Amino acid sequence: MWMYLGLLAALFLGLHNLCKKHAVQGNEVFPVLLGTISSGFLLLLPVFIASLYYEDDMISLGFYIAKISWQTHGFIAIKSAIMAASWVLAYQALKHLPITIVTPIRSAGPFFTFIGAILIYQEKPNLLQWIGFFLIIGSVLLYSRIGKKEGINFKRNKWIFAIIGATFLGASSGLYDKFLIQNLDLNPQTLQFWFCWYTVLILLVILSVTWFPFKAKREAFTFRWTIVAVGVMLVAADYFYFKALQDPEALIMLLSAIKRSQILIAVVVGGLVFKEKNKRKKLVPLAGIMIGVFLILYS
Numbered sequence: 001m002w003m004y005l006g007l008l009a010a011l012f013l014g015l016h017n018l019c020k021k022h023a024v025q026g027n028e029v030f031p032v033l034l035g036t037i038s039s040g041f042l043l044l045l046p047v048f049i050a051s052l053y054y055e056d057d058m059i060s061l062g063f064y065i066a067k068i069s070w071q072t073h074g075f076i077a078i079k080s081a082i083m084a085a086s087w088v089l090a091y092q093a094l095k096h097l098p099i100t101i102v103t104p105i106r107s108a109g110p111f112f113t114f115i116g117a118i119l120i121y122q123e124k125p126n127l128l129q130w131i132g133f134f135l136i137i138g139s140v141l142l143y144s145r146i147g148k149k150e151g152i153n154f155k156r157n158k159w160i161f162a163i164i165g166a167t168f169l170g171a172s173s174g175l176y177d178k179f180l181i182q183n184l185d186l187n188p189q190t191l192q193f194w195f196c197w198y199t200v201l202i203l204l205v206i207l208s209v210t211w212f213p214f215k216a217k218r219e220a221f222t223f224r225w226t227i228v229a230v231g232v233m234l235v236a237a238d239y240f241y242f243k244a245l246q247d248p249e250a251l252i253m254l255l256s257a258i259k260r261s262q263i264l265i266a267v268v269v270g271g272l273v274f275k276e277k278n279k280r281k282k283l284v285p286l287a288g289i290m291i292g293v294f295l296i297l298y299s
Contacts, residue, residue, distance in 0.1 A: 003297055005244035006258035012237035014265025019226040019233060021094060029091040030211050031221050034203040039231025041196035048193050066190045075184060076191065079176055080198035086169035088206075093163035105163045110257040111137050112171030117253035120175060125299075129254055132295030136257050139288030171256070178252045181245040188242030192235060254296050261293045 023032050044065075051058045051065040058064035068076075094102050114133065117123040125133065180186050211217050241259065244250055264286065 002244040002247040002250040002255065003258060005240045006255045007261060007293075007297075009237045009241040009244065010259045010262040011265070012233045012240070013259060014262035016230055016233035016237055017262065018265065019229040020091070023224055023226040023230055024091055024095050027222055027224075028211060028217055028220070029088065029095065030203065030207050032227055033087055033091055034200065034207060035223070035227040036230040036234065037196055037199045037203060039228045040235040041193070041200055041231075043232060043235055044189065044193045044196060047189060063189055064187070065193050066187060068186070068190065068194070072184055072186070073194065075180060076194045077198045079173055079180065079191075080195055080202055082169055082173045082176065083195075084199050084202045084206075086166045086173065089162045089166035089169070093159040093166065096159040097157075097163065102163055105160070106167050106170070109167050109171040109174065110253060110260060112168055113174050113256040114253045116171070116175040117251065121178065121252065123251045123253055125251060125254060128295050128299035129251075132292040132299070133253065133257050135292035135295065136260055136289050139285035139292065142285035142288070174256050175252060177242065178245055178250075181242055182248065188239050188246070191242060192238055196235075258293055258296060260289055264290065 020036075023036070047058070047063050048065045051063075055064065090102070090106070110133065114137075177191075180191055181188075241255070244255055245252070
């Protein structure tokens, strides 16, 4: 079941990426990011309030946000700091690069997760899972060759380095998620609510220096419905992802790879909506990724 929950997470992540591309066009990155995380927080706020006053009912529904210790708050705050840094880099890159290039590079995240899963959690996939995993990684690398045809030099473009940094931090957060869910025994909604809360605080500090004091920047900001949609889609994706991680048998390296099937939405739908180049050539490595995901599921 954890594999199929991973596919549901991938579906919402794909929709999340499409909305994110629209939200950042012509906008400052930091206020957009604050708007998306705040939207997710506000979505979960009624669940938190209900958990305070109707504890038994929320437990029976499976949406109870549990009371946690200050130490656990600290662990969640660390995750918020890691992901805030990752998102800032990713959003900046997304403003300057095609979505059909950004999303595949982000798909290299399973490689970093693979290293951590082997060294930290001693995960041991079977043969078909190994083949599927490396097929996904090889397909992602093929995208870099296609990217050069769009005038993007992967060695000199600073936004490429930004998205690589974002990918590394995101993979680190993924490994950390397994610790939070399994070792600290956090349920998905509790982790999501406090994660959003601490991320909002971090972004408010950043914006108080880089955006709020400047009238011209504030006036240039354009609110779009996709800002709210990004937050909602992210909450949905994370919920299914964390539910998958609750399974003691879940392998984080394979779950991370399965989530990369979000690329189907980004390449096919995103290419049509945003009129980006080389859509047909990008279907070749896309097929490799999908076959890799199939092998993991089939195994």
